[in-house]
Amino acid sequence: MKLVKKAPAVLLLEDGTCFHGNAIGKVGTRGGEICFNTGMSGYQEIYTDPSYYGQIIVNTTSHIGNYGVLDAEQESDTPKISALVVNDFSDTYSREKADHDLQKYLEDSGIVGIANIDTRKLVRHIRSKGAMNAVVSSDITDLDELKKFLEQVPSMAGLELSSIVSTKEEYMVGTEEGAQKRVAVLDLGIKTSILKNLTERGCYCKVFPAKTTYEEMKAWKPDGYFVSNGPGDPEAMDYAVDTVKNIIGEDQPVFGICLGHQILARANNISTYKMHHGHRGLNHPVKNLESGKCEMTSQNHGFSVNLEEAENVSDLKVTHINLNDNTVAGIKMLNKRAFSVQYHPESSPGPHDSQYLFDQFIELMKA
Structure with missing residues (x-):
């Protein structure tokens, strides 16, 4: 199996906490409220749930993408999440009836993501400090520039979506x-x-x-x-x-x-x-x-x-x-x-x- 070389990516939280990993999905920069989902399966249903609009999703399950994407499992026409954060991201999948691999699906949907970070540490931080805004970027590495981007992301409190x-x-x-x-x-x-x-x-x-x-x-x-x-x-x-x-x-x-x-x-x-x-x-x-x-x-x-x-x-x-x-x-x-x-x-x-x-x-x- 050919290993896919991943570009670097950055996750910066509102309180200044920073994680460095590898890019997944579309290259770009996206912000939103960061939150985590503890489900062991159903990542596609999560990403396409309109309730997640404007949010960066952290999957606590270690392996994401391993069973691919199936068109019939959409909860809406496209993924509604702002960005994605995972630990281990799989470029291949084992489910025979899957229609796509998750990387292509995220790219086609314009979803920016980061992988290969310590999601256990990140989730413990969110549980302690509370939900907050964050930014995920695979094309900006300068933290000062990311902080300026993050300042423009609106708070979920009071937001009509x-x-x-x-x-x-x-x-x-x-x-x-x-x-x-x-x-x-x-x-x-x-x-x-x-x-x-x-x-x-x-x-x-x-x-x-x-x-x-x-x-x-x-x-x-x-x-x-x-x-x-x-x-x-x-x-x-x-x-x-x-x-x-x-x-x-x-x-x-x-x-x-x-x-x-x-x-x-x-x-x-x-x-x-x-x-x-x-x-x-x-x-x-x-x-x-x-x-x-x-x-x-x-x-x-x-x-x-x-x-x-x-x-x-x-x-x-x-x-x-x-x-x-x-x-x-x-x-x-x-x-x-x-x-x-x-x-x-x-x-x-x-x-x-x-x-x-x-x-x-x-x-x-x-x-």
Whole structure:
């Protein structure tokens, strides 16, 4: 096997911490908020999740690229991450049905990356210091120049990003003939596998751009409303909060995931806050407070719902709790047909413990 010689690359963190490694992906310079995902597999699904828009992803798994890329495993049309940081990067892959190697995929998608750094040391640093902005470069080696570049990267706090990744035009998913229910989807950065979970359960979906009003969605006469995952700060999304307030004001069935969960909380006048370093991985334990059962969940979020405020809303119940840090993982309204969770029950990638939530949404629409 011919060894591929890699150009040097630099990772510079906002606090001045610097790592030197080798370039992967496209040659260039990209900045964003650096965060880490602990999933042992599913790197392609992670990179194409619109919730990661504007973020530099650190894979904690040692070997990345070893099973290549498969077109069918896309969660959106292209990778949405800002840049990639890995330990060992594989230029070859073993999966026979893979369509591409990861290097070509990253190059074609314009993703800048760095490999051959101590990701264990980097992740321990982020866990200690918290999420922060960073820059990855394979064409600039001067640290002073990189510091100037980094100063121009906006903070994730207060950043509205859903309207950037959302669809620009309405579109349909599923089969209208024989469909059990019609679901209006507010696309804040939706993953393909979420729509797949809905259509597999007999739903005919119409996906609307992020800034669509309730009246525009209502005109389609759906049986229920889905509020999707997505990137950015929920405190900067009053337009989505207003839409959801109008939906629940008419007591329509609502299911929210991740950012959609935070928007439902805000629609109930519950605040959200930026977490120290967020939850991103496939093994986060969540307790269902109604059933008493624990679920292993897939998560990807850097903001959370205020627990104390949620517990003080009389007509709302906290239904799920993250067992790692006791943060809110699910809520439901007691006087309306609305519920949400702070994790990804579509399980792509991740365990399948939580897919029952889609069934609950179907039953809510039937009721």
